[in-house]
Amino acid sequence: MTRQPRICYAGTYERGYPRNRLAIDALRQAGMRVEEAHVPVFERWRDKSRVAPLALPGLALRLALAWLRLVPEVALRLLRCDALLIGYIGQADMLALAPVAKAMGRPVIFNPLVTLTDTLVEDRAVLSTRSLAARAIARIDRASLRLADQVLVDTRQNAAYVIDAFGVASSRVYVLPVGADERVFYAGAAERDSSTLDVLFYGKFIPLHGADTIVEAAALLEGRGVEARFELVGTGQTHARARELAASLGVASLTWTDWLPEAELGERLRRADVALGVFGAGAKAGRVIPNKVYQSLACRVATITRDSDAARDLLLDGDSALLVPPGDPAALADAIERLADPELRARVAQRGHAVYRERASADALACRIGQIASQWRLRA
Numbered sequence: 001m002t003r004q005p006r007i008c009y010a011g012t013y014e015r016g017y018p019r020n021r022l023a024i025d026a027l028r029q030a031g032m033r034v035e036e037a038h039v040p041v042f043e044r045w046r047d048k049s050r051v052a053p054l055a056l057p058g059l060a061l062r063l064a065l066a067w068l069r070l071v072p073e074v075a076l077r078l079l080r081c082d083a084l085l086i087g088y089i090g091q092a093d094m095l096a097l098a099p100v101a102k103a104m105g106r107p108v109i110f111n112p113l114v115t116l117t118d119t120l121v122e123d124r125a126v127l128s129t130r131s132l133a134a135r136a137i138a139r140i141d142r143a144s145l146r147l148a149d150q151v152l153v154d155t156r157q158n159a160a161y162v163i164d165a166f167g168v169a170s171s172r173v174y175v176l177p178v179g180a181d182e183r184v185f186y187a188g189a190a191e192r193d194s195s196t197l198d199v200l201f202y203g204k205f206i207p208l209h210g211a212d213t214i215v216e217a218a219a220l221l222e223g224r225g226v227e228a229r230f231e232l233v234g235t236g237q238t239h240a241r242a243r244e245l246a247a248s249l250g251v252a253s254l255t256w257t258d259w260l261p262e263a264e265l266g267e268r269l270r271r272a273d274v275a276l277g278v279f280g281a282g283a284k285a286g287r288v289i290p291n292k293v294y295q296s297l298a299c300r301v302a303t304i305t306r307d308s309d310a311a312r313d314l315l316l317d318g319d320s321a322l323l324v325p326p327g328d329p330a331a332l333a334d335a336i337e338r339l340a341d342p343e344l345r346a347r348v349a350q351r352g353h354a355v356y357r358e359r360a361s362a363d364a365l366a367c368r369i370g371q372i373a374s375q376w377r378l379r380a
Helices: 018-029 053-077 092-105 116-123 131-146 156-166 212-223 241-249 262-273 291-298 309-314 331-338 343-357 361-375
Strands: 005-012 031-039 083-086 109-110 151-154 173-175 198-201 228-233 256-257 275-278 302-304 320-326
Touching: 005 018, 005 053, 005 092, 005 116, 005 198, 005 241, 018 031, 018 212, 053 092, 083 092, 092 109, 109 116, 109 262, 116 131, 131 156, 151 156, 156 173, 156 309, 198 262, 212 228, 212 241, 228 262, 262 291, 275 291, 291 302, 291 343, 302 331, 302 343, 320 331
Parallel strands: 005 031, 005 083, 083 109, 109 151, 151 173, 198 228, 198 275, 228 256, 275 302, 302 320
Antiparallel strands: none
């Protein structure tokens, strides 16, 4: 009888974050047993860009206390587990926990999704590129990535980024798409209750989302007399600026909703005619396919997002999605207006869903993680 491999998924990771939850689900569906060694630290912050500098000592203390619990627990679990997998957000966890696995002869897999440098310095610009803090974060990124026997990233472009920016050997970097939680995000019957086009965006309003581009596109559509209503769900770093822009432009077609629980997001998506992805002009926006795009594809909703090499690896413009240049409100307005055609909208939604089923569904992720895990040094 073949022994079922055991994976210890460990750290202070956000347990509810899709990248962690879906990776664990994929491992289990691929036939592995997953044991979680988890101490919550980051769950309390919905918008991490708003963490005040004065809160950082408290965060450091919570991390240190978490590691005091995790180090012995991970060591005990690794007596029966075959590998250690550190989840998102896990750069600091790698420094504390990876040496335990190394000392016990277990492979270490790191599932960071993004680097701290890419998020805090290059995209959100929370830290100056020349600051001591930015340099320290870059060193943490480099050290954590180099400790890993394997690094899991979401796109080919992010693979190239960690290889080029942090000197990680290409042989240790593997692509695992993000996917969507199909218990929440699944296709349903279209329920149109109005002739007005229902356009939905949701997110944490980080720079790569390009919220200003959405607001300006809505203003352009109003000027053209296109019947469309927009709901923008979420709050975050650029939220106030986007609302100020909407007020200055006098946009009347926007509804602002602070947040919806994830279970309600699936229901809301299925009622939408058009789902919006990301439109930022930054480098990070060009390397990612965000959660919201996979989720809208899973719900069989016509999707518009930024044109990029990463997007084109999954989607075909005009077929499975509409892809628009970054930071281009006129192009986004044109794409939304095109999807007022119900036949085109239905075709794009159906083709996008078919691509999702083939490339990023739960079955596809389980198959991919199984292929990746075949490279791990698991005990027979």
